[in-house]
Amino acid sequence: MSRYGYSIFCDDVRNEVGGKLSFVGCYNSVMFIPRETSFFLPKFCIHTHVVSPATEPFRSVYIRCYAPGSTEPIVEELIDTPALSDQKKLVSELEAGQEAPKIIVAAASIILSPFEIRGPGLISMRAVVDNVQAEVSLGSLRVVVAD
Structure with a gap:
């Protein structure tokens, strides 16, 4: 198993009681925009x-x-990961059966x-894990001009 990921593209992410998340206005695979030089979403x-194997x-x-036109x-943000010691503990528990x-x-x-959306193309998410140059794909949303 190799590292992989996925993304949810939406209008809002809300924190709910009990640590749950709600996603509002989720896009399936395409976002339609009007025919303008650039378009702004509030x-x-x-x-x-x-996702990474525990090993x-x-x-x-x-x-x-990444966004169309750029x-x-x-x-680009560094995100929190579980502490390396906690991750290694998971691996040792796996090895112990x-x-x-x-x-x-x-x-x-x-x-x-x-x-700002400058035109049609892809809004893409990627990850750089452990400073390895190859990016891990986390999904994309296609932006299309509506006719």
């Missing part, structure tokens, strides 16, 4: 998960957001307010 949120603990995870990330998770997950939300 708020745009992306909730991302990076390959995270040391660091940077998430990057070759460089519009956001105890019931333990086989994966480790790091998650974060990005809130862009306002968010």
Whole structure:
């Protein structure tokens, strides 16, 4: 199993009672925008998960957001990961035959307010794990001009 991830693209992420999250106005696979030079959303949120096998603990995870019209990330953030000692404890429990998770997950939300969309293309999320140059794909949302 190699590292992978996924993202939820939506209008808002809300913290609920009991540590739950609510995602409001989720996009499926396409966002339709009007035919303008650029388009502004008052708020745009992306909730991302990076998943790693428990035998390959995270040391660091940077998430990057790319938007249409920009070759460089519009956001790059270091996200919190479980402490390396906690991750290693999971691995030792696996080796001892105890019931333990086989994966480790790091998650974060990005809130862009306002968010400028310069045209059609992809809003893409990527992760750089442990400073390895190859980015892990965390999903994309296609932006299409509505006719």
